[in-house]
Amino acid sequence: MSLDILKQGAEGRLYLGEFKGESCLIKERFVKKYRHPELDTQITRQRMKAEAKAAGRCLAAGIRAPRILHSDLNQHKLYMEYFGQAKTAKQFIQETVASKGDLSESILMELCSRIGSTIGQMHSNNIIHGDLTTSNILINPKDTDYEVVFIDFGLSHYNQASEDKGVDLYVLERALLSTHSEQPYLFDAILKAYSKDSGKDQEAVMIKFEEVRARGRKRTMIG
């Protein structure tokens, strides 16, 4: 089995490999030496399990996520579907803004509406992603169109509490504000689409979201 290192992400190293004849992506959560060994083992196992579980739950609910082919807890390796043609939403947004000029806003609004409704579906299935950033959303070309794929479910969990859903949205808002500060309209578009698809808890989640936001604002206080 050949192992070509693709890149080093935040959580581990990514390789191209194959599993039972199918080419795939291998995500290795190598031992983080800065962490206490006990803590490291616990976190690594927990996140690998969470990732495999959530990806499976998403697929079952009809949400596009990488198929997990195999998980090797002892070697800290997860074998999953590889999207060779995809780019991250972060790249996509930056490239669109750079190349499409005046058209970019409507293209991005369409993207945000798809992202928002997918997050809504996830939440209505009680899947909390836990790390929503534009680096963790892939844009995968499909015929003349594209599909939105969510990846990196390491911090995800299964919970129906509106608090967790609110925090999930807050994390995304903050990531968008810092990464795409020149396109302030993105999050509003996501939220709009989200409201339509997030199921019966929609109102409670929005109230919680405002609450979490207010907690964040308090942080402006002390230096």
Add this chain to the structure above:
Amino acid sequence: MVCSLGIEGSANKIGIGIIRDGEVLANVRRTYITPPGEGFLPKETAKHHREAILGLVRESLKEAQLEPKDLDVICYTKGPGMAPPLLVGAIVARTLSLLWEKPLLGVNHCIGHIEMGRFITKAQNPIVLYVSGGNTQVIAFSNQRYRIFGETIDIAVGNCLDRFARIIKLSNDPSPGYNIEQLAKLGTKYIKLPYVVKGMDVSFSGILSHIEELAEPNKRKNKRKKATDEITDEGEVSYSKEDLCYSLQETIFAMLVEITERAMAHCESQEVLIVGGVGCNERLQEMMRIMCLERGGKLFATDERYCIDNGLMIAHAGAEMFKSGITMPLEDAFVTQRYRTDEVLVKWRQD
């Protein structure tokens, strides 16, 4: 040539620094130290600062061997921080500015930390981890502002450490964090604590409540939690202060390193700079260095002279602002408790 005097007094430290064209001429500081088990309150802290500040101004000018006429600009901390201590610095800065007929500049405290760290370490465009008693932020420069990529969603990491030090009655001299660090070196047993990372954000309040219960089980209000087998018959707990300090540091620093690593991957950066009072903790620096090595990155950190709040950082950031042509009319020379890092338009950086 810009010669700048900076006054910092946003929390329990009051400091004056003088810098001339990148040459450090003076950096003096006094810390308001409270008895073990007590934190510093705004009113008493302001009183401490009032009594110390004029002596410090004289001391700094003497150390720098300068006369007031040699200065080009007076800088002070505009915020964020506690209002009464901030006001002490602002009033003295306004008075000196009028008295010596020098321009006045209000500086954002967080920006002061970042610019000081960049100046001392010569880091070009790092991901900044800003950790102190009031702030926990992961910052990257983009589009003329220091953008906050991750931060605490409740209390600051330094606040968590300080409050834990109060619970176990550690001395506040020289600082609670330093004493925790020393005790932690003696700890051997790792006690499992909650580990809370949400994307690039972290949370510490739950960890504090949890470790509070471990440290003082008799005070436990939550009776639903069943006693663990490590509690002996008298209700005494076998956790030592050393082990608690050790485990607390290992857990919360691992969280900080993790969100920094996330920001590095997200922004595709290879440099990390640690600033703020907690930044002089050597264990945190060591963990961060290991993480950087694993990704082929580089760590920049400073020691307590520049990490902990000081006047020099205000003088330096103010000098950078002054050079880029920023001015401030006297009417705007107020203080504000709320002043986010990303509110400041960074005119002095061209990248």
